[in-house]
Amino acid sequence: MKIKRDDKVKIIAGNHKGKEGKVLKVLLSKNRVIVEGVNLVKKHQKPNQANQQGGIIEMEASINASNVMLVCENCGKAVRSSSNRNEDGTVTRVCTICNKTV
Numbered sequence: 085m086k087i088k089r090d091d092k093v094k095i096i097a098g099n100h101k102g103k104e105g106k107v108l109k110v111l112l113s114k115n116r117v118i119v120e121g122v123n124l125v126k127k128h129q130k131p132n133q134a135n136q137q138g139g140i141i142e143m144e145a146s147i148n149a150s151n152v153m154l155v156c157e158n159c160g161k162a163v164r165s166s167s168n169r170n171e172d173g174t175v176t177r178v179c180t181i182c183n184k185t186v
């Protein structure tokens with residue numbers, strides 16, 4: 085999977101198409117990601133110390149990673165990225181439009 089935590093992504097398919105947000109979590113084994121503010125579901129929460137009332141909270145549910153695309157901060161667009169192996173063996177992702185590291 086090319087998407088990593090804290091990446092900015094755009095949703096390109098599915099119910100939330102067009103939305104953008106930051107990746108909160110990557111579920112590698114399921115090929116899914118959780119994106120901030122996208123696919124909110126209501127959950128009932130029992131009262132606890134932080135929230136003595138309990139009640140309904142909204143939280144993000146995961147979406148399929150193939151429905152999101154990385155947003156290049158330089159272009160501001162959803163882009164494809166290619167992976168470049170550096171001389172020191174590390175891998176960086178490069179925007180295929182502007183050739184900047186993303």
Ligand SMILES: [Zn+2]
Nearest residue numbers: 156159179182
């Ligand atoms: Zn770019």
